[in-house]
Amino acid sequence: MERKKTIGRRKIPLVRIEKNANRYSTFSKRRSDLYKKASKLVRENDVDLGIFLSSPADKVYAFVHPTQNAIIDRFMNLKTDLGEQIVAENSQSESINDRLNELDEREEVAKEKFLFLSQRNKTRDKGRWESIDHLNADDVMKFQAWLDSGEILLKDQLAEASSSS
Structure with a gap:
């Protein structure tokens, strides 16, 4: 069984169609396809759309949604x-x-x-703790005495607090 040899889909060059009858026929087909696509666009996206065409015979065709006045006002504004x-x-x-x-x-x-x-x-x-490395022996003894006296005062206050409660 032999397969039919066809050209299939190919790119058609854009040239003017010379025969008037063929030109009118092609215009009508393309116009209806354009209207179908416009209807689908309006239906799916809820947009205002206006298409105005002039045929080879100088007839005017229009596709508008929702109305011509709405489209014209939208265009003017x-x-x-x-x-x-x-x-x-x-x-x-x-x-x-x-x-x-x-x-x-x-x-x-x-x-x-x-x-x-x-x-x-x-x-x-520098505070005391930052400068402690720089103390001499006399200063260390004074600092030790100060800490010891603070410790004794804290113990006395702790004893007083525990006896009063």
């Missing part, structure tokens, strides 16, 4: 809608820029505070 959209986007970007500027200022303040604190840590007086 397109610049206004876009202007409002641009204004809204600009106000949004201005608020974002304001927020970025505020965050930059906060970052500068935080850097200044960090530098101040790091300088303060370098220059501050």
Whole structure:
């Protein structure tokens, strides 16, 4: 059994159709396909759509949803809608820029505070525990006496607290 040899799907070059009858027929087929696709687009996406065509015989065809007046008004007010959209986007970007500027200022303040604190840590007086390594023998004896007296005072206060309760 031999298979039928066909050309199948191939790319058709876009050239003007010379015969008027063929041109009218092709226009009608393509117009109906275009209307079907437009109907599907309106049905699935709930959009306003208007298609206006002029045939080779200078007849005008139209597909509109919901009405011609609605489509025309939408088209005429397109610049206004876009202007409002641009204004809204600009106000949004201005608020974002304001927020970025505020965050930059906060970052500068935080850097200044960090530098101040790091300088303060370098220059501050060292406490007892930080400078204990630098004590001489006399200072160590004084510090030991101070700790012992603190221990005795704490024991006395603890004894008083336990006897009174």
